[in-house]
Amino acid sequence: MDTMPFTELGLPAPLLEAIEELGYERPSAIQAMAIPVALAGHDLVGLSQTGSGKTAAFVLPALSKIDINRRKPQVLILCPTRELAIQVCEDVHRLGSKLPKLHAVPVYGGAPIGRQFRALEDGAHLIVGTPGRLLDHMRRGSFNPSEIKVTILDEADRMLDMGFREEMEEMLAQLPESRQTMFFSATMNRGVEGLIKRFGKNVQMLQIERKALTVESVEQRHYEVRERSKVEVLCRLLDLEDPRLAIVFCNTKKAVDECTEALLARGYPADRLHGDVTQQMRERVLQRFREGKVEVLVATDVAARGIDIEEIDIVFNYDVPQDPEDYVHRIGRTGRAGRSGRAITFVFGRDLYRLQNIERTIRQKITRHRVPSQEEVEDRRADSLYDSVRDRLEAGSFQGHETHIERLLDQGHTATDIAGALFTLLREATSTKGQSIAEDTTPGAGSKFDRSDSQPHRPDRSAERSSSYAGEMAKLFINLGKTHGINAKDLVGMLYREGSVPDGTLGHIKLFPRHTIVEVPEECVEKTLRALAKAKLRGKPFRINRDKQP
Ligand code: AMP
Numbered sequence: 001m002d003t004m005p006f007t008e009l010g011l012p013a014p015l016l017e018a019i020e021e022l023g024y025e026r027p028s029a030i031q032a033m034a035i036p037v038a039l040a041g042h043d044l045v046g047l048s049q050t051g052s053g054k055t056a057a058f059v060l061p062a063l064s065k066i067d068i069n070r071r072k073p074q075v076l077i078l079c080p081t082r083e084l085a086i087q088v089c090e091d092v093h094r095l096g097s098k099l100p101k102l103h104a105v106p107v108y109g110g111a112p113i114g115r116q117f118r119a120l121e122d123g124a125h126l127i128v129g130t131p132g133r134l135l136d137h138m139r140r141g142s143f144n145p146s147e148i149k150v151t152i153l154d155e156a157d158r159m160l161d162m163g164f165r166e167e168m169e170e171m172l173a174q175l176p177e178s179r180q181t182m183f184f185s186a187t188m189n190r191g192v193e194g195l196i197k198r199f200g201k202n203v204q205m206l207q208i209e210r211k212a213l214t215v216e217s218v219e220q221r222h223y224e225v226r227e228r229s230k231v232e233v234l235c236r237l238l239d240l241e242d243p244r245l246a247i248v249f250c251n252t253k254k255a256v257d258e259c260t261e262a263l264l265a266r267g268y269p270a271d272r273l274h275g276d277v278t279q280q281m282r283e284r285v286l287q288r289f290r291e292g293k294v295e296v297l298v299a300t301d302v303a304a305r306g307i308d309i310e311e312i313d314i315v316f317n318y319d320v321p322q323d324p325e326d327y328v329h330r331i332g333r334t335g336r337a338g339r340s341g342r343a344i345t346f347v348f349g350r351d352l353y354r355l356q357n358i359e360r361t362i363r364q365k366i367t368r369h370r371v372p373s374q375e376e377v378e379d380r381r382a383d384s385l386y387d388s389v390r391d392r393l394e395a396g397s398f399q400g401h402e403t404h405i406e407r408l409l410d411q412g413h414t415a416t417d418i419a420g421a422l423f424t425l426l427r428e429a430t431s432t433k434g435q436s437i438a439e440d441t442t443p444g445a446g447s448k449f450d451r452s453d454s455q456p457h458r459p460d461r462s463a464e465r466s467s468s469y470a471g472e473m474a475k476l477f478i479n480l481g482k483t484h485g486i487n488a489k490d491l492v493g494m495l496y497r498e499g500s501v502p503d504g505t506l507g508h509i510k511l512f513p514r515h516t517i518v519e520v521p522e523e524c525v526e527k528t529l530r531a532l533a534k535a536k537l538r539g540k541p542f543r544i545n546r547d548k549q550p
Contacts, residue, residue: 071123
């Protein structure tokens with residue numbers, strides 16, 4: 001998939017600088033489509049999912065249109081939930097970090113309105129908020145929309161699902177006629193169409209074309225790994241799987257640099273490829289990779305394009321790719337020419353959503369495996385030392401040390417002791433120092449691979465809990481279960497993404513035929529119940545409350 005670089009989209013320099021600093025190497029498909037259209041001032045509809053990079057697709061052009069010297073609201077972004085509003089506002093700050101005087105304010109229900117009054121009075125350029133609270137401010141006069149140039153409806157379908165139609169309509173009707181409107185939605189339905197018809201002008205429809213993509217000859221798994229444990233888990237898997245050649249894909253140049261440095265520091269023959277690597281250097285790296293002098297190549301998607309090397313045993317997705325199509329391109333580099341390839345993806349928290357998206361696209365399951373323990377890695381290292389020593393003995397190529405051996409025997413050491421000492425020395429010389437990680441304390445972690453486990457949280461076995469959270473847990477009841485087609489993955493995605501459950505703290509999930517019990521930290525129960533009051537699972541509304549059983 002060839003997209004133009006960020007520098008050719010027509011974005012102003014301070015935004016390009018921020019993008020560079022964030023390490024984004026190239027626009028995602030929706031960004032490449034939407035940014036030029038939005039910069040040209042057209043209304044548009046972007047049909048895209050979370051994880052596609054849609055936020056930057058509207059935030060970047062919106063920021064380009066702000067006159068920083070006018071301290072009046074010029075951009076309005078509507079979001080369905082408080083969490084999303086906060087997240088979008090964080091993205092605005094990150095992408096606008098080189099616009100020093102930029103003032104963006106999140107406005108949502110459930111927070112003290114007084115503080116929001118002050119923030120708005122301070123002269124916000126951009127406001128992100130939920131429809132109810134925004135309308136409240138508009139009615140009270142604390143938000144004056146007369147200079148709004150750009151309005152964005154983020155997750156328009158969800159805002160309608162959540163019953164915000166009237167608030168949205170009332171608000172949109174009061175915005176200046178001349179404004180530009182961008183609609184973003186995961187799905188297209190009557191309701192969204194109605195909004196577009198009423199509030200859009202010559203709207204351009206942008207949709208990422210999805211080809212049917214399959215990758216059958218590759219064994220695909222995922223591991224739940226926190227960001228800070230990724231290097232350690234990568235090293236453990238490299239030791240256990242022992243690939244001759246492996247590629248590690250990261251989403252940003254920064255991640256490529258950090259991962260490569262960490263691997264080199266631990267003694268792995270690794271090198272990197274990304275957009276800042278010169279052509280000459282690139283050739284050299286690829287040559288060394290082909291010859292096996294570099295065994296682990298860490299790369300971004302763009303940099304890896306065009307690499308034509310047959311014997312890649314494993315592709316690691318150190319970060320879940322932006323786009324399902326990238327996933328297919330990445331893992332298509334292994335399992336070529338009749339070889340059995342392996343693809344390993346690191347996933348955590350919100351990434352599960354993107355993983356599901358990928359599974360839907362490739363129509364295949366990417367099974368979950370448990371992070372191997374340090375002991376397993378040690379056992380494997382000991383086994384391979386044994387293999388090498390035995391091979392040497394069988395090949396007869398160990399002569400030339402007779403005098404030293406004689407001397408040790410003369411000093412009274414037995415042959416077994418000498419061999420033991422040599423094994424120990426060899427192990428010390430070849431082993432890299434492992435680290436304990438949060439994943440090690442997870443009950444069930446460290447057992448041998450469970451290749452049949454396809455659920456991120458095995459729902460039917462209460463012995464397992466993937467959370468490393470040590471605080472008090474509470475049980476929540478949901479009135480949907482297996483017979484409603486609900487699975488644990490949907491629930492995990494929803495609870496982390498919409499239900500404000502902090503990453504990594506989810507406890508057991510038990511699916512019953514007609515209901516489900518999930519464990520969440522006690523401290524977030526109220527927030528989660530509020531956040532999910534109007535949510536849907538597989539398109540179905542549901543009831544969620546504290547479990548009444550003791
Ligand atoms: P979104 O779909 O907007 O929720 O974005 C998903 C994630 O992708 C966010 O964490 C962004 O920081 C990240 N992201 C957005 N655009 C890019 C890009 N062009 N390259 C790499 N990461 C990106």
